[in-house]
Amino acid sequence: MITQSRSRHSREGGNSDAQVFARGETSEVLDPRIRGDDGVWWIAVDQVQVQTIAICQEVLMRRIRIALAILAVPIAGTSPAAQPNEREPSEAALAKLDLQQKEMVAKADIDGLAALSSSKLTINAPTGRVLTREQFIAMMRSGQIGAENFERTVESVTVSGSVGVVMGNEVFTPTALSELGRRYGVVPLKRRYTNIYVRDRGTWRWLARHANVVLTR
Structure with a gap:
């Protein structure tokens, strides 16, 4: 499970634009060579994967907003008090x-x-x-x-x-x-x-x- 992501240089001198490191749930499966100075273990994740996750989240939120807007229309238009006056x-x-x-x-x-x-x-x-x-x-x-x-x-x-x-x-x-x-x-x-x-x-x-x-x- 990915809980956080950030860019940083690897211990081997890699470019920060080439890799994004995602924080893991446990340190037992992580590569000790990319342990940060702050003691947090990081695993390398492809930049495209991170961008894909961000796009999917944006699409999901947009669909949720559209669904809520559609649901709000009949709720606003079905006031019982308006029925006798139709x-x-x-x-x-x-x-x-x-x-x-x-x-x-x-x-x-x-x-x-x-x-x-x-x-x-x-x-x-x-x-x-x-x-x-x-x-x-x-x-x-x-x-x-x-x-x-x-x-x-x-x-x-x-x-x-x-x-x-x-x-x-x-x-x-x-x-x-x-x-x-x-x-x-x-x-x-x-x-x-x-x-x-x-x-x-x-x-x-x-x-x-x-x-x-x-x-x-």
């Missing part, structure tokens, strides 16, 4: 998106609504008809659906897997030439609504809607 960002983001959808309708943003809508969008409209995506986009473009003013209050957001459900109330004032405007006039209409979204490749898509007018006496 759904909150998705619900908050979906509520924000739902208000953006309302703004798209209020501003007649056809391109925005087309991009947000799933190809399977189905709407149970407050006029008592079920609309496909194509029918809804066409009615928005022609002015059959139009708003003088549009307010929405989100009351509930639920996210389960890739499905998100938003519920709440609306105050919708239709334009005079819209379908609702011709039926009710240009007056604020209180409505209850439900919007359903589905996450597709990490992006929320508007999948379905139900809205009905709440008549007040």
Whole structure:
């Protein structure tokens, strides 16, 4: 077992760069001709062997540091207190998106609504008809659906897997030439609504809607 190493001249006048002497466990197996002045017995070890040992030690320490760094990542990221809050960002983001959808309708943003809508969008409209995506986009473009003013209050957001459900109330004032405007006039209409979204490749898509007018006496 090697416990210490150092360079020194041998008794025969050797160069200190040529040999490194390693301290042994016992003096019984050592060559007495290379006993040092301090009474310590030394055995000759090839310089390459010592360099190899040093390199191996350095590689081992580097691997240990890398392993400890890797182990520290899951330990820091698995705080039990953080688990209950994981759904909150998705619900908050979906509520924000739902208000953006309302703004798209209020501003007649056809391109925005087309991009947000799933190809399977189905709407149970407050006029008592079920609309496909194509029918809804066409009615928005022609002015059959139009708003003088549009307010929405989100009351509930639920996210389960890739499905998100938003519920709440609306105050919708239709334009005079819209379908609702011709039926009710240009007056604020209180409505209850439900919007359903589905996450597709990490992006929320508007999948379905139900809205009905709440008549007040």
